[in-house]
Amino acid sequence: MQIESEARSLPPETRGIGNTIRLTGWITLWSQLAIGVVSVFALLFALTGRRFVQQQNVGLSIGIFWAVCGIVLLLFSLYWDFRYTRIGKALENHxxxxxxxxxxxxxxLRLGIIVGLVGILLTLLGASSTMFVLMAKSISQTPGVAISDPYRIIRPMDVFVAVADITGIAAHFVGTVASLWLLERVHQH
Known part of the structure; x- marks a missing residue:
């Protein structure tokens, strides 16, 4: 009986914004986690493929470095998404x-936006350096290059680095958009 009266005393706007923050936090967390797992697996494939190659490509090492930095920041973003769920639950408290x-x-929410934007920047740096390497390799190829110089061909490992960077951008984009949307909802409240 007392809980029902406390529930009625809680303004519906507060309950509504709490529910919105909580649900958006969970949706964003799982979305970023799924996209981040793809990025991690692509990076793992690229790293294991590099062990079998005799001649390393420095340009791809830079792309891998930025992809790892983006993944580390994505882990923090996942924690921040979980924090959104706790804020939403606290707002729903009687x-x-x-x-x-x-x-x-x-x-x-602003810190979540900043983390997402920095994550996008880091993974964009990785993607651009990887794409530059892929473009340089594709331009320098001549007919029959696979037979004469196998180190100048575009290998699947090179593409996996690009996939890791691009999926990292997508994961951070999801988090940034969700944080911007939540900030707008909080300002309207």
Whole structure:
């Protein structure tokens, strides 16, 4: 009986924004996790393929470095998505003393946007350096190059580095869009 009266005393707007933040946090977490797993597997395929190659390509090493940096930042972004779920749950709590303040919630959402944008930047650096290497290899190929110089061909390992970087960009994009959308919802509240 007392819980029902407390539920009625909780403004529906607060309950609604809490539910929105919580659900968006879960959806974003699982979406970023799924895309991030693809990025990690592509990077693992590229790294295991590099062990079998005698001549390493420095340009791809830079792309791999930035992809790893993007994945590390993606792990932080996943933690931040989980934090969104906890903020949403706190806003749905019947005790107003446990509700995070609007400035605190806004600050957390802004940090999520910054993390997403930095992640996009890092993985864009990796993707651009990898694409430059792939373009240079494709331009330098002549007919019959696979027979005369096998190190100048585009190998599947090279493409996996590009896939890791591009899926990293997609994962960070999802997180950034979700944080921007939540920030807009909080400002409307």
């Amino acid at each position: 005790n107003p003393a446990l509700h995070p303040s609007k400035p605190d919630t806004t600050k957390i």
